[in-house]
Amino acid sequence: MIINLLQAESSSAPQESLSGFFWRRFRKHGMALTGSIIALIIVLLVTFAPFFTPYTPYQQDLLNRFQPPSAEHWMGTDDLGRDMWTRVLYGGRISLSVGLLAMGVSIIFGSLIGLVSGYYGGWVDSILMCITEIFLSIPRLFVLLAMGMILRTLNLPNMSAGSFVPLSIVIGALSWMGTARLVRASTLELRDREFVQAARALGASDARALLQHIFPNVASPIIVSATLGLAGAIISESGLSYLGFGVQLPTPTWGNMLSNTQNQMTTAPWTAIFPGLMIFIVVIAINYLGDGLRDALDPRHITEKK
Amino acid sequence: MENTHQVLLQVKDLKKHFPVFRGVFQRQVGAVRAVDGVSFDVYRGETLGLVGESGCGKSTTGRTILQLYKPTAGSVVFDGINLVTLKGEDMRHMRQRIQMIFQDPYASLNPRMTVGEIIGEPIMVHESAVTAKQIEERVAALLNKVNLNPAFASRYPHEFSGGQRQRIGIARALALKPDFIVCDEPISALDVSIQAQVVNLLEDMQQELGLTYLFIAHDLSMVKHISDRIAVMYLGVVMELADRANLYAEPMHPYTQALLSAVPIPDPRLEAQRRRTILEGDVPSPVNPPSGCRFRTRCPIAEIGLCDLSQPEFREVKPGHFVACHKVS
Numbered sequence: 001m002i003i004n005l006l007q008a009e010s011s012s013a014p015q016e017s018l019s020g021f022f023w024r025r026f027r028k029h030g031m032a033l034t035g036s037i038i039a040l041i042i043v044l045l046v047t048f049a050p051f052f053t054p055y056t057p058y059q060q061d062l063l064n065r066f067q068p069p070s071a072e073h074w075m076g077t078d079d080l081g082r083d084m085w086t087r088v089l090y091g092g093r094i095s096l097s098v099g100l101l102a103m104g105v106s107i108i109f110g111s112l113i114g115l116v117s118g119y120y121g122g123w124v125d126s127i128l129m130c131i132t133e134i135f136l137s138i139p140r141l142f143v144l145l146a147m148g149m150i151l152r153t154l155n156l157p158n159m160s161a162g163s164f165v166p167l168s169i170v171i172g173a174l175s176w177m178g179t180a181r182l183v184r185a186s187t188l189e190l191r192d193r194e195f196v197q198a199a200r201a202l203g204a205s206d207a208r209a210l211l212q213h214i215f216p217n218v219a220s221p222i223i224v225s226a227t228l229g230l231a232g233a234i235i236s237e238s239g240l241s242y243l244g245f246g247v248q249l250p251t252p253t254w255g256n257m258l259s260n261t262q263n264q265m266t267t268a269p270w271t272a273i274f275p276g277l278m279i280f281i282v283v284i285a286i287n288y289l290g291d292g293l294r295d296a297l298d299p300r301h302i303t304e305k306k
Numbered sequence: 307m308e309n310t311h312q313v314l315l316q317v318k319d320l321k322k323h324f325p326v327f328r329g330v331f332q333r334q335v336g337a338v339r340a341v342d343g344v345s346f347d348v349y350r351g352e353t354l355g356l357v358g359e360s361g362c363g364k365s366t367t368g369r370t371i372l373q374l375y376k377p378t379a380g381s382v383v384f385d386g387i388n389l390v391t392l393k394g395e396d397m398r399h400m401r402q403r404i405q406m407i408f409q410d411p412y413a414s415l416n417p418r419m420t421v422g423e424i425i426g427e428p429i430m431v432h433e434s435a436v437t438a439k440q441i442e443e444r445v446a447a448l449l450n451k452v453n454l455n456p457a458f459a460s461r462y463p464h465e466f467s468g469g470q471r472q473r474i475g476i477a478r479a480l481a482l483k484p485d486f487i488v489c490d491e492p493i494s495a496l497d498v499s500i501q502a503q504v505v506n507l508l509e510d511m512q513q514e515l516g517l518t519y520l521f522i523a524h525d526l527s528m529v530k531h532i533s534d535r536i537a538v539m540y541l542g543v544v545m546e547l548a549d550r551a552n553l554y555a556e557p558m559h560p561y562t563q564a565l566l567s568a569v570p571i572p573d574p575r576l577e578a579q580r581r582r583t584i585l586e587g588d589v590p591s592p593v594n595p596p597s598g599c600r601f602r603t604r605c606p607i608a609e610i611g612l613c614d615l616s617q618p619e620f621r622e623v624k625p626g627h628f629v630a631c632h633k634v635s
Binding site: 193194195197198199200201202203204205208212213216217 | 369372374398399401402405406408409410413414415416417418419427428431432475478479482
């Protein structure tokens, strides 16, 4: 009797797919939606840059140096008369690529190390966490500067255009520690949860317990740290390029555009404001996007806040 | 259900100590003797109840039998095979025949898997040739068996009540048609109204599939209902083991007597008349258990010069009735 009643009760509830739940939750998160729309617009603008500008980023016009923003040059022109809008778009390609690639590297490293370390514990954990501590104590900026120097002197083929790849890997390789610690902490807690024990009791292998049971449950911290990492990597690249050790001119990135403008900041402020603004907008949009993802991806939140 | 006295599981002198580390250098300073020399047999087709206070090591015993914890010493022989010495793949393979039902139906189901994935997981793990369609069918049959709607397979655990979740857990344990199931307090986390439902389901399944249970609980009346034989644990050791009728009719160990006298009788007149044995003090720490008999610090009949000197042997006092007490002849 009771069983039948219970059955009737729960089967009368409307069924909705998980992705439906996800979208409903995500849409409610206003800032996240705004963030993702802004991020999407920027990605589209940057990807299809040639369609949004009549100029090329290297096209100089020495008669029209330091033009303030106008209908012709939306963001003005720089010291060589190049169109700032065009350079911001093309620069965004490099900056976003560096961000994505570096984030990918750091998330893969960090998650793997965190999962293995937390799950197996013992001496494996000790060694991996020791390595993490060592990486954390490396002064990041100086290693990045040194690596930037080395990369520059190596003169790799296609250096001017493709040089962001090694740079991104280096940035990623120096920023996985936070993720690793986060993932390790969550894994440590999840490992002793009953459903993981249940999986082991029914005969699941370690790999299955890790990938099927623990990994999906640490996905939210990973996603959050991925978005933060993406923002951080964009800032790192900008910082490096600003200091002149990142991607080299004339290839534009938001960082080296800022660097290039140092001497003209007072006379032609638009050359500094626009690349800076882009970094600011992208980073903040991505952070809000991450927040929204975290809340929406957890199925437990879905019913609680329905 | 009367057992044919064919031993399915033989636990012998099982010990599980958890080391205690302290200080900067994480030196081992002691061990929590959660299970300290437990022996019993489980016959095919029977239910052995394992009772005791919180922290007496009954859950640890269950998990150590399943090799979820590596035993410190002793052997667990299942159908002629010692599980303690089984390695990696062999043990994983063996797990098809030994399943477990967990205490907390909220924690034991992965919140990110659908009910169908949860129940289908043991099938997927152990039967490589099986197709997705076959798993689906078997999951539907299993859901039917535990009185749940097969359409629930696509839902997530958080959409269900405690009793329903526990039945999902039971369906998962039944998926591979095991011989033996360790039920680790499967009803303690449930409402009283749902407890009977789950216990009845377990009994029905036992009859239908010829299962053998190790039923861990702290609720004596529920254990009386479901078990054929009952083992009473105290501080990592089995104090008394007898079949249900004998244990309740004439408990021999003073600890069992005290436990039974704590079970309320649903009749106020009888309840007022009866004599109670009330235990003094708390359970001693399993890090540093009392010398000799573990129960002597709280035992009403303990004798200095006898009980504090040696640990009483766990011996068969009457046929099928085992007691570990110096004062029982």
